[in-house]
Amino acid sequence: MNLDNFDVVNMRSELHQIPELGFHEEKTSDYVAKKLEEMGLKVTRGIGKTGVVAYIEGEEPGPVVMLRADMDALPFVEDGKEVCIHACGHDCHTAMVLATAARMIGKVKKGKLKLFFQPAEETLRGALESIEDGVLNDVEMAVGAHIRPVQDIPAGTVCAAVRHTSSTFMYVDLKGLAAHASRPHLGRSTVEASVLATAAVNAIWMNPGQAWSAKVTSISCSASAPNIIPDRGQMILDIRASTNPLMKELLAKVEAAIKSATSIVGVEATVSLPGGVIPAAEYDEALVDEMRTVIKETLGEDKLANDCGGGGEDFHYFVQTKADIHPVYIGVGAGATPGLHHPQMTLDAEQLRVGVKVLEAFLRKKLG
Ligand SMILES: [Zn+2]
Ligand SMILES: [Zn+2]
Incomplete structure (x- = not known):
C-alpha cells in the first residue's frame, strides 16, 4: 500500500x-x-x-x-x-x-x-x-x-x-389571559411575565469560581392588536455550564426562577429542552x-x-x-x-x- x-x-x-x-x-x-x-x-x-x-x-x-x-x-x-x-x-x-x-x-x-x-x-x-x-x-x-x-x-x-462545556436551549411557553387594554385587571399579561422572568433569571447566582451562564435570547409575546393584553408568549434561553452537575443545578434554578416570577402576574410557564442537553x-x-x-x-x-x-x-x-x-x-x-x-x-x-x-x-x- x-x-x-x-x-x-x-x-x-x-x-x-x-x-x-x-x-x-x-x-x-x-x-x-x-x-x-x-x-x-x-x-x-x-x-x-x-x-x-x-x-x-x-x-x-x-x-x-x-x-x-x-x-x-x-x-x-x-x-x-x-x-x-x-x-x-x-x-x-x-x-x-x-x-x-x-x-x-x-x-x-x-x-x-x-x-x-x-x-x-x-x-x-x-x-x-x-x-x-x-x-x-x-x-x-x-x-x-x-x-x-x-x-x-x-x-x-x-x-x-x-x-x-455543557449547553442547552430552554423554551418557555407562557399562558396568560387576554383582556381589553382599558381593563387590564381582567387579564394576565405575558409581556409583564417575561420581563419579570428575565429579571429573575438575571438574579441567579452560581459559584463564581465555576463557568456558567443563563441568558434570555428571545422573547415573543405581542398581542394581535395594540389595545389587547397579550395572553400567549414564548421565551428562549441559552444556558451553559462547565460541568454536568453544575448544569443540572443551574437548570433547576432557572426553571424555579421563571415559574415563580411569572406566577406573580398569574401567568403559567411551561419549560422544555427540545434539543436535549449537550453534556460537558x-x-x-x-x-x-x-x-x-x-x-x-x-x-x-x-x-x-x-x-x-x-x-x-x-x-x-x-x-x-x-x-x-x-x-x-x-x-x-x-x-x-x-x-x-x-x-x-x-x-x-x-x-x-x-x-x-x-x-x-x-x-x-x-x-x-
Ligand atoms: Zn467541529
Ligand atoms: Zn462546529
Missing part, C-alpha cells in the same frame, strides 16, 4: 471541495468508503444515516478502540445564496482519521481499531443517531480530535484534552495523562499545549450513554483563524500531520 495515496493534506483539500450538511454527507461518505476500501478494509455504511465504520483487527485479544471523526460542514448565506462551508474543520478530522488508519494497517497486533466517521455533529444529532444504530456496542475506548483556532493553542502544538466533557483522566506523555514523546515537551475548552461536542453523548467507555479527545493546534464557524476560516493544513503522528503513536501503544 502506498502511503502517498493517503496524505492528510491532500485528502483534506479534496474533502474541503465537497462540504455537505449533517445527514447529507453522501459525497463525503463515498470518499471515505473508497479510501478505506483502497486500504483493503471492509466498509459498513449507513450508521446514523450517513456514517461509515471499518475495522482494523489484530490477531490477539485486546480492547476495541474507536477512533472517531466528524464529517459535516456548516450552512452560511453569502450574497443572498445558501452555501455550505467546512468552517469547523471536520474535513481535517476526516482526513486525519483516514491518514491515521492508513498508517495503522498491519500495526494492530491485539484488539481492534474501529474507525468511525460520524455524520451531523453540528446538528448535535449525529452521535445520538449513530448510538441508536449500535455504534458503541463493542467499544471500550473512544478517541476524538478537533482542530483548534489560534485563540486556543499555538499552531503545531497539541493538547491532551478539550474541555467542552468527562474524560478518563488516566488516559488524558497517557496522551500527554505520548504528545511529549512524539513531538517534544514544548509541543504539549495546555488543555483548552469552551463550545460543545456531541462526542460526549458516548460516555453518557455507555458509562464504561473510556474517552479521550485531543486538540490539534492548526492555526485556524479568525475562528471556528467563521465563513472565511482558514488554517495551516500542514499542522494536521502533527495530529496524525500523535493519534498513530497513541493507538500503537494501545493496540500494538
Whole structure:
C-alpha cells in the first residue's frame, strides 16, 4: 500500500471541495468508503444515516478502540445564496482519521481499531443517531480530535484534552389571559411575565469560581392588536455550564426562577429542552495523562499545549450513554483563524500531520 495515496493534506483539500450538511454527507461518505476500501478494509455504511465504520483487527485479544471523526460542514448565506462551508474543520478530522488508519494497517497486533466517521455533529444529532444504530456496542475506548483556532493553542502544538462545556436551549411557553387594554385587571399579561422572568433569571447566582451562564435570547409575546393584553408568549434561553452537575443545578434554578416570577402576574410557564442537553466533557483522566506523555514523546515537551475548552461536542453523548467507555479527545493546534464557524476560516493544513503522528503513536501503544 502506498502511503502517498493517503496524505492528510491532500485528502483534506479534496474533502474541503465537497462540504455537505449533517445527514447529507453522501459525497463525503463515498470518499471515505473508497479510501478505506483502497486500504483493503471492509466498509459498513449507513450508521446514523450517513456514517461509515471499518475495522482494523489484530490477531490477539485486546480492547476495541474507536477512533472517531466528524464529517459535516456548516450552512452560511453569502450574497443572498445558501452555501455550505467546512468552517469547523471536520474535513481535517476526516482526513486525519483516514491518514491515521492508513498508517495503522498491519500495526494492530491485539484488539481492534474501529474507525468511525460520524455524520451531523453540528446538528448535535449525529452521535445520538449513530448510538441508536449500535455504534458503541463493542467499544471500550473512544478517541476524538478537533482542530483548534489560534485563540486556543499555538499552531503545531497539541493538547491532551478539550474541555467542552455543557449547553442547552430552554423554551418557555407562557399562558396568560387576554383582556381589553382599558381593563387590564381582567387579564394576565405575558409581556409583564417575561420581563419579570428575565429579571429573575438575571438574579441567579452560581459559584463564581465555576463557568456558567443563563441568558434570555428571545422573547415573543405581542398581542394581535395594540389595545389587547397579550395572553400567549414564548421565551428562549441559552444556558451553559462547565460541568454536568453544575448544569443540572443551574437548570433547576432557572426553571424555579421563571415559574415563580411569572406566577406573580398569574401567568403559567411551561419549560422544555427540545434539543436535549449537550453534556460537558468527562474524560478518563488516566488516559488524558497517557496522551500527554505520548504528545511529549512524539513531538517534544514544548509541543504539549495546555488543555483548552469552551463550545460543545456531541462526542460526549458516548460516555453518557455507555458509562464504561473510556474517552479521550485531543486538540490539534492548526492555526485556524479568525475562528471556528467563521465563513472565511482558514488554517495551516500542514499542522494536521502533527495530529496524525500523535493519534498513530497513541493507538500503537494501545493496540500494538
Ligand atoms: Zn462546529
Ligand atoms: Zn467541529
